[in-house]
Amino acid sequence: MIIQDTTAWGLYPKRTADVVGIRQSKDLLPYLVKGESGIPRGNGRSYGDAALAPLIWHSLHRHHLLAFDATTGILTAEAGVLLQDILEFIVPKGWFLPVTPGTRYITLGGAVAADVHGKNHHSQGSFGDWVLEFHLLTEDGKIMVCSPTENSKLFYLTLGGMGLTGFILQVSFQLINPYSNCFYSSTKF
Ligand SMILES: Cc1cc2nc3c(=O)[nH]c(=O)nc-3n(C[C@H](O)[C@H](O)[C@H](O)COP(=O)(O)OP(=O)(O)OC[C@H]3O[C@@H](n4cnc5c(N)ncnc54)[C@H](O)[C@@H]3O)c2cc1C
Incomplete structure (x- = not known):
């Protein structure tokens, strides 16, 4: 997990978020068990806040x-x-x-x-x-x-x-x- 200032393509808005790379489904399960809500993210090329939240699960490690x-x-x-x-x-x-x-x-x-x-x-x-x-x-x-x-x-x-x-x-x-x-x-x- 990396805590970082994150934006999308439009560079606004900016959110400080926990950004977690998901390699396998088991990487996400602990968050789901605890009932934590987050948003999936790809490469952050959407324009607005579609892929922004305090907790972000990104897919970039799943690249096969x-x-x-x-x-x-x-x-x-x-x-x-x-x-x-x-x-x-x-x-x-x-x-x-x-x-x-x-x-x-x-x-x-x-x-x-x-x-x-x-x-x-x-x-x-x-x-x-x-x-x-x-x-x-x-x-x-x-x-x-x-x-x-x-x-x-x-x-x-x-x-x-x-x-x-x-x-x-x-x-x-x-x-x-x-x-x-x-x-x-x-x-x-
Ligand atoms: C220069 C430029 C040109 C563009 N041209 C077009 C165009 O011609 N037509 C068009 O339709 N769009 C266009 N877009 C928009 C872009 O194609 C979309 O916003 C696309 O969804 C971005 O993909 P991403 O992987 O970067 O996803 P992100 O921006 O990271 O996320 C976009 C949305 O997809 C969701 N998401 C991402 N990955 C997953 C996943 N694994 N599981 C579930 N949900 C997921 C996110 O939660 C978010 O809601 C353009 C964007 C740019 C920057």
């Missing part, structure tokens, strides 16, 4: 890619991986992110929690439209596997839920192949 299917373009990664690192891995393989916000320096968890959008919002929707499943550590200490068909209410509450439903541990989502017709003929919207 976990699984990739080069045939289907489904990627599973820990929530603290930056989009930048995902791009370095997938672009040479001919895949791309379905939705790209104005900065690559956000985490996967931050992309899900803020349901970020890109310039293709009108045709491809927001990041959450491409999420297949995530693991969420909830305030009762349970790890919930959430998808459109499993714990679906929690799934949709967490997309754009700004960290208020729990700590996203890992995410599986669909990449796009920009050279394929699939990208342009999406029937999602």
